[in-house]
Structure formats: structure tokens, C-alpha cells
Amino acid sequence: MTTTASTDRRGRRLVLLLAAVLAFATTALLGATTGAGVASAATVSSAGSSSASAVPALESRVGVSPSDSILVVGGHETIGAGQRRDNLPSQSYVVSGCCVAAEDGSEVLLDTSAVKAQAAARGLMKPGECAVICSTVQREAAEQGFSTAGLTVIDDGVSATLRSQVAAQLRAFGAAAQGLENDATIGATALERGIPLITGDRALWQSILKLGGDARWFRPGV
């Protein structure tokens, strides 16, 4: 009888223990799912930007400081299947200065064409990104008479390897010889820093993508 009673007690303890484990596992699973959703959103929001910088998990909304120069920028409409290679932002973002919702701006590099085509370039920027230019772009823009006021200037990349790789790709994609060296420097800077490049130069865009970088091109949206 005693044996039966103790067996019963052991059985009840086991049941209670199992119930506790199940309850704990369910709680842990629900918590992990919620966390993964946030992480996924953060990953998607940073997918097009630098692989070297993480998007702050807490700031996923679009926001901007009050400014008299606030302007809602419309998104691009893409051509359609076949000619489309990138996903362009389809919603409008409120922009001010050179950053889009600059809470903790990750950098995006503009080439000279993007400096001039400011309205188009802004349409390719994602929330949390701030436009920068490198020294080569600053010099080229000055030669062309384009204003770079309002843009942060960073140093050109120093990797000769990357420059030669970009140059090789540019030649492969049929880039004109004029300006090829500068384009190689600009592309290499983006690759070295791990930041996206915005450009109107299709050969440069293709070259950066081919080398595993992130680049966005002013496709002729319809």
C-alpha cells in the first residue's frame, strides 16, 4: 500500500513537472517568435543598406525633425517584370536635408550623377539613410559645376585591389574610358565601406552588383 501511495505521489509530481516544463516552453516560444519578427523587420529595413551597420531595432518608423523645408517625395514607379531588378521604395518618405528620417543615419554613397539628380536620388534612399559623397565625387561635381552643399564628404577608399576590380568590371560592362578611373574609385569606396551606392551610371551600377556590393540605379521609371 505504501508502495502504491508513493508511486502515486511520484506520478503526480511527474505530471506537475511536465506541466511546468510545457508552460515554460510555450512562454519561451511565444517570446522568441515576437523577437524574431522584430529582428526580421529590422533586417528587411536594412537589407538594402550597409552590411557593416545594423539598423537600430527600436527605431523602425519614419520620422523627421520639424523643418520649414520638409517635402514629401513621391516614390518611383517601376517599368515591370523583366526590366526590374531592384525593389524601389513605393511609399513616400518625409525628407529633410540629406538624410531620410535621420534617426541614426546609415550612409549611402552618391556618385556625381546622383549629386546632380537630387530628386531622383532621394527617391532611392530608404528610411534611416544619409547621403554622403567621397572626395572624388566632390572634385568631379565641382568640375561640372554641381553644388555639393549639404553633403558630408568622406575619404576615398584606399584599396587598390578594389579599384582595379571595379575598373575591370566597368570595362566588361562597356563603360566609356572617360571618367573610368574616377568611377572605379567611387565604386571601390562604396565596396570598401560596405555602403550602398546610388548612381545614374548603369555600368557602374552593374559593376558594383557584380562585385557583391549594394547599388541603386536611376531606372527610367514609367
Added chain:
Amino acid sequence: MAVDIEVRRRCALVPAGGLTAMTLHVVPVSGGVAPLGGWGTVELRGATSAVLRPSWAEDVELPEEVALDITAGVVLLNDELGRLLFLPYAGDLVVAYDLKLGEPIYPGMRIPRQPDHGLRMAAVRLLPGRGVVYLTEMTLACFGEDGNLAWREDEDFAGWIIEGSTLDELYMLAGDWAGNEQRQTRSLADGHRLP
């Protein structure tokens, strides 16, 4: 801000049911082929070679400049009339073909471009019932639904984008990174700038 709201208000004033059915549409180039429905295909044969294969006429070798730029530019088709229009991205040759006859509608149209290829850009905006507006860094042009040129303005348009349009007007925007903006309005009848 007030100007932007006004642009949006005007762009919303297109009357419902008052538009002609859109017959000009973009043809995607995929896998080296641009399908033209019952009218045939455009096929890329190499980096500098492309051929138009009409269903009802002989093959037409496209100019090299077109072949070079065809995957970046915009190919437009009018299904009803059998007209093909190519608007380049970085190239300087606009071509249009009658797909029934397998012939150009008009001689290829040269447009001025920036000497630096990297600074060349293009934007295309379809206009319901009117055709298509084409903007490069040095040209603003309008083509009808039949692929014919309606008007053309060659000016410095570097940095400008098409912000919106109504039935009669085209709204354009340019700006710099210091927050300065410019806007202009163009008549869709002749491309002239409106006050």
C-alpha cells in the same frame, strides 16, 4: 509645401471615365527577348546586335546604338496600331517602327546627350490618352500613341524629374542637397514652359 499640395491637387483632377484607353505600354526585355505579342519579337543577339522580327514582315536589324542600350532604355508597344517605340537611357537614338510593314515610321531621331556617359539619365512617363513623355538630361519630348513625335524641347534638364501631370500640364522638380528646390510647369500641347 503649399506648392507641393497644389501639384498634388492638380494631378488628382483627371476625371474618372474621361480618359481614352491606354494603348501604349512598356514591353519588358527579359532573357534577351522583348515579346511584342502578335506583332513579333525583338531579340538580342549580342552586346551590339539586336533584331526586330515582325510577324508580318521581314526581320529588321536594329541600329547598334539601340542594341547597346535596349536593356536600359524603354521599349514601348502600341498593340492596336502595331507601333514600336524605343526611348534610350544613355544612347542618343530614338527609333520607332511600323510592325505591319517592318519599317521605321521615321528616320532615327538623334538627341543631344551629355558627353560624360555617367551623367546621362532618362525618365519616361506614360500619359493616358496622349502617349508618353520622355525626359533626359538634355531633352524633353512627347510622343503620341502612334509613336510619332509630338514636340521636343532641347534644354538643360540635368537634375530634373517629372513630378506629376494632368491632362494638359507637366510638373517638374529639381533640387539640391542643401534643401533648395525649383519647379516648373510645361504645357503638354507644345512643351513650352508655363508661367
